[in-house]
Amino acid sequence: MRYPIVIETGSDDTAFGVAVPDLPGCFSAGATLDEAVEAAAEAASAWMDAALDAGMPIPAPSSLDAIQQRPEYAGWTVGIIDLDEVLSDDTIERVNITLPRRVLRRLDDLARAKGQSRGAFISQLTLSAR
Incomplete structure (x- = not known):
């Protein structure tokens, strides 16, 4: 652009x-x-x-x-x-990532504690890391 x-x-x-x-x-x-x-x-x-x-x-x-x-x-x-x-571009895109199970479990636990989906939690972490 x-x-x-x-x-x-x-x-x-x-x-x-x-x-x-x-x-x-x-x-x-x-x-x-x-x-x-x-x-x-x-x-x-x-x-x-x-x-x-x-x-x-x-x-x-x-x-x-x-x-x-x-x-x-x-x-x-x-x-x-x-x-x-x-x-x-704010288009939603499906991605496939590979993580160790223990990391994925921790990620899901943190997302659940925040009342978010895994994707929403990853997005929030990424956007707040400035």
């Missing part, structure tokens, strides 16, 4: 600022232009993950032309970040 970004030029005294207009509140900065763009991709990934966790939809990316015409970004440089499509 290609999302447009807007870049506010930095200087010797200030960092480069980057915003992702299609993802409200998503912004980053970096000492160099490369660092700022890389940080923007990381910020967008985190934004999408948090939005999906909150049950919010992921906005579709705007065209570069549409972003460039927005008056609030006059004088900013327009660019793009390329994000892995999996970041916005």
Whole structure:
């Protein structure tokens, strides 16, 4: 997925600022232009993950032309970040994993104690491990 970004030029005294207009509140900065763009991709990934966790939809990316015409970004440089499509995919997928029986028993006991299925418990553990 290609999302447009807007870049506010930095200087010797200030960092480069980057915003992702299609993802409200998503912004980053970096000492160099490369660092700022890389940080923007990381910020967008985190934004999408948090939005999906909150049950919010992921906005579709705007065209570069549409972003460039927005008056609030006059004088900013327009660019793009390329994000892995999996970041916005909340499709349920069946997986087969291999675990020792003692680990599986412990996993099931922990899930049962939380009133969850095995899959829901694994999902909760994974999403809370940040």
